[in-house]
Amino acid sequence: NAGVTQTPKFRILKIGQSMTLQCAQDMNHNYMYWYRQDPGMGLKLIYYSVGAGITDKGEVPNGYNVSRSTTEDFPLRLELAAPSQTSVYFCASSRDRGSLGGYTFGSGTRLTVV
Amino acid sequence: GIQVEQSPPDLILQEGANSTLRCNFSDSVNNLQWFHQNPWGQLINLFYIPSGTKQNGRLSATTVATERYSLLYISSSQTTDSGVYFCAVARNRDDKIIFGKGTRLHILP
Numbered sequence: 340n341a342g343v344t345q346t347p348k349f350r351i352l353k354i355g356q357s358m359t360l361q362c363a364q365d366m367n368h369n370y371m372y373w374y375r376q377d378p379g380m381g382l383k384l385i386y387y388s389v390g391a392g393i394t395d396k397g398e399v400p401n402g403y404n405v406s407r408s409t410t411e412d413f414p415l416r417l418e419l420a421a422p423s424q425t426s427v428y429f430c431a432s433s434r435d436r437g438s439l440g441g442y443t444f445g446s447g448t449r450l451t452v453v
Numbered sequence: 454g455i456q457v458e459q460s461p462p463d464l465i466l467q468e469g470a471n472s473t474l475r476c477n478f479s480d481s482v483n484n485l486q487w488f489h490q491n492p493w494g495q496l497i498n499l500f501y502i503p504s505g506t507k508q509n510g511r512l513s514a515t516t517v518a519t520e521r522y523s524l525l526y527i528s529s530s531q532t533t534d535s536g537v538y539f540c541a542v543a544r545n546r547d548d549k550i551i552f553g554k555g556t557r558l559h560i561l562p
Contacts (some may be wrong), residue, residue: 345508380554381541381552
């Protein structure tokens with residue numbers, strides 16, 4: 340049982356490049372989330388999804404896009420990378436949105452934009 | 454939106470010491486969780502505790518919802534307890550989850 344799997348673990352992008360951060364979960368959770376964690380800070384919600392085909396913006400969605408074609412996968416797309424997007428990105432899943440007790444996090448993707 | 458404040462921001466303790474971490478929140482919540490982020494960055498659920506008291510080994514947590522705070526207690530600290538402890542809250546099942554900025558704990562051998 341892998342839980343939540345994120346790839347890649349590390350990536351360096353040049354300004355203006357694009358990339359997709361992959362996230363997959365095998366727990367049949369309906370809710371999936373993307374957070375970013377800046378140095379010394381807590382987590383901020385970028386986008387979330389309540390099920391396949393349904394996504395919505397979180398606190399800091401600008402510069403990102405998501406899709407949810409299956410229950411298992413929730414990729415995060417960065418278009419035209421900017422230095423302000425240098426951060427650690429965490430994907431998470433849960434049975435339902437408010438039930439924090441059911442949150443499972445991936446191991447994170449450390450992204451540097453230069 | 455709800456404001457979440459954690460204190461202290463940093464805490465350095467000798468192995469074997471006890472510690473208390475605090476989370477204050479600005480509005481009523483129906484969900485509250487404590488997480489531990491280890492030095493390798495992995496986030497682990499510790500407690501789901503919207504009210505009351507729970508214990509798990511050397512860790513325990515108490516939430517007083519009417520007074521809008523939660524406490525995380527760590528007894529007989531070990532070096533493996535080092536990392537950042539986050540409090541996260543949600544007003545209800547359909548509301549955004551808000552994370553505090555965390556308490557960074559250093560346990561010295």
